Amino acid sequence: MAAEPLSNGAAHQSVPGRYILPVHKRPSYSANGKVAPPMLPVVDLGGDDDGRIAEEIIRAGREFGFFQVVNHGVPEEVMGAMMRAAEEFFGLPANEKMAYYSTDGKQLPRFHTSVRNGAGEEFLYWRDCLKLGCHPPEWPDNPRGLGAALEPYTAAVMAAARRVLRLAAVGLGLGEEHFEGSLSGGAMMNVNHYPPCPDPSVTLGIAPHCDPGLVTVLMENVGGGLQMLVHDDGDAGGGGTMWVDVDAAPGALVLNFGHQMEVVSNGRLRSGEHRVVTGAHVARTSLASFVWPELWCTVAPAQELVLDAGEGPLYRPYSYGEFLGVYVAEAGDRDAVMAHFKH
Template identity: 45%
Template sequence: MELLSNAPVHRSVPDRYVFPPDKRPALLSDDHSPDVAFPVIDLHGGRLPVSDDHRHQVAAEIIRAGKEYGFFQVVNHGVGEGVVRGFREAAAEFFAMPAEDKLPYCSYDMSKRFRLATSTSYDRGETLYWRDYIKFRCYPASNENARHWPSKPANFTPSLIEYSAAVHELAQTILCLIAEGLGLDGGFFAGDLSGGDTHMSVNYYPPCPDPTVTMGLLAHCDRHLLTVLSQADVAGLQARHGDRWLLVHPIPGAFVVNFGHQMEIVTNGVLASAEHRAVTNSAVARMSVATHVHPTDGCRIRPASEMVHEAMNPAKYREFAFSEFMEAYDAADASREEVLQSFKICHD
């Protein structure tokens, strides 16, 4: 496997990374819109009271952001700066290791609990995406998960355990606020809906000699319930808003939060999964750390009864096991419309 991170400098974009003109990204300058910005929500250190007007206001802000964009950023979230920096530094060290040290982890086998690869597992045609990535199960730090993590760099495992536990707690807080904002019981998303192993994707995008001809990551929606992403201070994430691609501008210390397909289905379309992609830049490397909250494989997914009204808003999706959705997502190569079509209910 030829990894981009194995080359110290890329002088030109190899032909296999060059996309046809109609599939290339718009210039980032086209996406700097003064009138559209993804909401930034203050979580007040993650210590919101159990019940008061302030908490209800934050929950309402999350729902408004979810309905309008499917994306928002959270600040003052309670995850320590040192915790974030510690794992980001360990992950960067992993990609910087010599090729021979990374070789044992290289695989496109999606069943492996820790794997390193390049481009993407989906849409693997002749054109490659400009990224390397590691995917693995990060929480809980059970022996079954941890024994697959790399032994080098030495700080990888301890920093990962600290980071993933803190982000797990943050994700549960956000899910509780989402439930309350929708008028559901605060613990609605607890249990099987968020109780699967939490997965992590660490994406590494080296500096690209010509960002106008290639892409970092294909346009897609996430398959699971919720994503909490650290993108640090380097731009590159774009989210679709209507017929435009908007840059999610980095905010110091913030996490980007977006909904996956399961959130859209459970809320009967009230909170939609937003399509997003990654573009490259020529100046510096970019690394994003995405934490994905999953249902359990056997979890039965269906629109919440509170979100269904036979006359006003009938159920849009049939009931299914999450494992069935995972298979359909892989078969559809992450295509938003194709995978959702498999589970939609037709109303004549």
């Protein structure tokens, strides 16, 4: 189903039919009413108490798979320049953006609009996206400032992500270098753009999913939209799930663990399931930087965790290329994807 990108034309006065989801796929804003929605954990990466920071990362990863980081080392001016360049791209005339439009998932840079497959039917989700390469950097020539903003931003964000991965390894009882090398050798960025939606109750910006990689680092221009799925394990009398807004402090970065972290940690850390709801009044732009394994890299539960706990591995070994093939075929559905790799 070909579709004109949402950012190419005038503001929509109503939601086009192909963006209207079946009732069972539409967002629900109701909470379970039994507990107050939890707050997004804050991890301060400043200071030299790595043991404390590692504990906080593990606690947030075990409970939510999501947390925000402050004192992360990405300069404010670098973040601002990158966001301005991203917003400028989506404000370009349609013919200039469409020079980078492609349905080839392997092409970088690539501009596209969001199409997802569900139950034999194709639905459109309320998002345009510009995919950028990080290693090596790959970006459009237009706007002119994008490349100059992308390189320092990518370098600083990847440094923060690798610090978090080292601390997560320590917190899990692994060597701090466990996630280095081919296990974190891939990187890419999605620049997501969600124009104002006339009726946010009938569509979504992104369907519920977990990210395929190790860790994702997110920066956004306005709050609201991103939601994480929170599990109530019964301590508060619930035992169910609820969608909770991911509200980060100004200047903070939001991190979430992906499927590979859950596998390597043998289920100790949660891959953060999330979705994006639309807003009626303000356009939202977010930059999601993904850190993931090289395609040929073998992924499996860390042997130290399996042996020390005296428990069997929850997942079988696989190559990351195999995982991505399954992830695409199953349209990112968490349970369907992971069923292929359960031991």
